[in-house]
Amino acid sequence: MRLRQLVFVSNERDELAKKICDLFNLKETYNDAGLINFGLENVLIPLGDTFFEIVMPVQENTTAGRFLDKRGGEGGYMVIVDSSDFEKEQARVESSGIEIVWHGNRKEENIQARTIHLHPKQVGGAILSIDHMNPQSAWLWAGTNWEKDINKTLVDVISGVTLQSKDPELLCTKWENALGKKRLLKNELSISLKDSEINFVEDEDGRGEGINAFRVKALNHEKILANARKMQVLENGNIYLGGVKIIID
Numbered sequence: 001m002r003l004r005q006l007v008f009v010s011n012e013r014d015e016l017a018k019k020i021c022d023l024f025n026l027k028e029t030y031n032d033a034g035l036i037n038f039g040l041e042n043v044l045i046p047l048g049d050t051f052f053e054i055v056m057p058v059q060e061n062t063t064a065g066r067f068l069d070k071r072g073g074e075g076g077y078m079v080i081v082d083s084s085d086f087e088k089e090q091a092r093v094e095s096s097g098i099e100i101v102w103h104g105n106r107k108e109e110n111i112q113a114r115t116i117h118l119h120p121k122q123v124g125g126a127i128l129s130i131d132h133m134n135p136q137s138a139w140l141w142a143g144t145n146w147e148k149d150i151n152k153t154l155v156d157v158i159s160g161v162t163l164q165s166k167d168p169e170l171l172c173t174k175w176e177n178a179l180g181k182k183r184l185l186k187n188e189l190s191i192s193l194k195d196s197e198i199n200f201v202e203d204e205d206g207r208g209e210g211i212n213a214f215r216v217k218a219l220n221h222e223k224i225l226a227n228a229r230k231m232q233v234l235e236n237g238n239i240y241l242g243g244v245k246i247i248i249d
Contacts, residue, residue: 001081001082001083001084001089001130001179001181001193001194002081002082002193002194002195002196003050003079003080003081003082003158003159003160003161003193003196003198004049004050004051004080004081004082004131004139004158005044005050005051005052005053005078005080005139005141005158006050006051006052006053006076006078006079006080006158006161006214007052007053007054007055007076007077007078007079007080007127008052008053008054008055008074008075008076008077008242008243008244009054009055009056009057009064009067009068009074009075009076009077009078010054010055010056010068010074010242010243011056011057011068011074012056012074013041013042013043013054013055013056014043016054016074016241016242017043017045017054019231019233019241019242020045020052020054020241020242021045022227022231023224023227023228023231023233023239023241023246024047024154024155024216024224024227025151025153025154025155025227026045026046026047026151026154026155027045027046027149027151028043028044028045028149029044029045029046029142029143029145029146029148029149030043030044030142030143030146031043031044032044032141032143035055036058038062038063038064039057039058039059039060039061039062039064039065040055040056040057040058040059040062040064041055041056041058042054042055042056044141044142044143044146046142046146046147046149046150047155047156047157047158047216048150048152048155048156048157049137049139049147049150049157050157050158051139051141051142051146051158052158052214053078053141054242055077055078063127064077070208071207071208071210071243072207073243074242074243075207075210075211075242075243075244076126076161076210076211076212076213076214076242076243076244077126077127077211078126078127078128078129079126079127079128079129079161079198079211080115080129080131080141081128081129081130081131081179081193082131082132082133082136083130083131083132084132084136085132086114086130086131086132089116089130089132089180090116090130092180093116093118093130093178093180096177096178096180098118098119098122098123098177098178099118099119099122100116100117100118100119101117101118101119101120102115102116102117103115103116104116104117106140108140108144109144111133111134111135111138111140111144112133112134112140113131113132113133113138113140113141114131114132114133114134115129115130115131115132116129116130116131117129118130118178122174122178123174123175123178124163124165124170124171124174124175124209125163125164125165125171125174125175125209125210125211126161126163126210126211128175128178128179130179152219153219153220154218154219154220154223154224155216155217155218155219155224155248156216156217156218156219157195157216157217158196158214158215158216158217159195159196159197159215159216159217159249160196160197160198160199160213160214160215160247160249161198161199161211161213161214161215162198162199162200162201162211162212162213162214162215162245162247163175163198163199163200163201163209163210163211163212164200164201164202164203164204164205164209164210164211164212165200165202165203165209166202166203166209168189168200168201168202169189169200171200171209172189172190172191172200175191175198175200176191179191179193179198181193189201211244212244212245213244213245213246213247214244214245214246214247215246215247215248215249216246216247216248216249217248217249218248218249221248224239224248225239225248
């Protein structure tokens with residue numbers, strides 16, 4: 001199981017996508033027309049074989065729109081993990097007492113994509129989605145031709161996400177239950193996945209429980225920081241975009 005896609009929600013999808021691409025020298029790859037069924041429009045941006053997604057509500061009374069109101073603006077919205085054994089993970093979640101609020105099963109061009117969304121109030125912090133692709137190298141949420149848009153001049157892949165809460169210990173415990181994973185050290189609020197991790201901290205910005213930061217593996221720190229200064233998204237040594245702190249490893 002690994003982090004595969006991290007999702008922003010914003011009323012300014014195109015503007016935010018341009019900033020992300022300018023900061024990391026990336027390219028947009030795909031818009032999923034099917035999201036209109038949820039009252040959303042989106043864009044996918046590949047970082048290697050992982051992805052940033054930006055969703056934008058375009059209809060009233062959407063979950064994403066309510067999120068924007070609740071947290072006072074754009075921010076991190078969803079965490080998508082890629083599982084190698086979907087049936088096992090689905091059965092585990094069903095037996096854990098956590099409600100599955102949405103099942104997805106899409107087939108296109110010999111690719112099958114399956115997903116379950118866990119009840120956000122029971123998990124806390126963000127919408128958690130557990131997904132699986134067959135073949136595993138595919139990622140149908142980004143279409144079938146995303147590999148042509150990979151650019152690794154400045155960044156490699158997504159490497160982590162940090163969630164904040166007034167009670168990060170409790171939130172970490174909920175995510176352990178949701179993912180079927182235990183923290184490696186009892187005194188550390190961190191869950192390790194393959195090539196990625198999920199961390200939990202105290203509420204730092206007063207926006208309440210939610211995503212605090214997205215983490216990416218950088219290949220050229222100096223150039224990214226120079227871009228951030230030019231774009232005026234660097235504050236006290238930290239990069240902030242789309243209501244999220246961006247940490248570069």
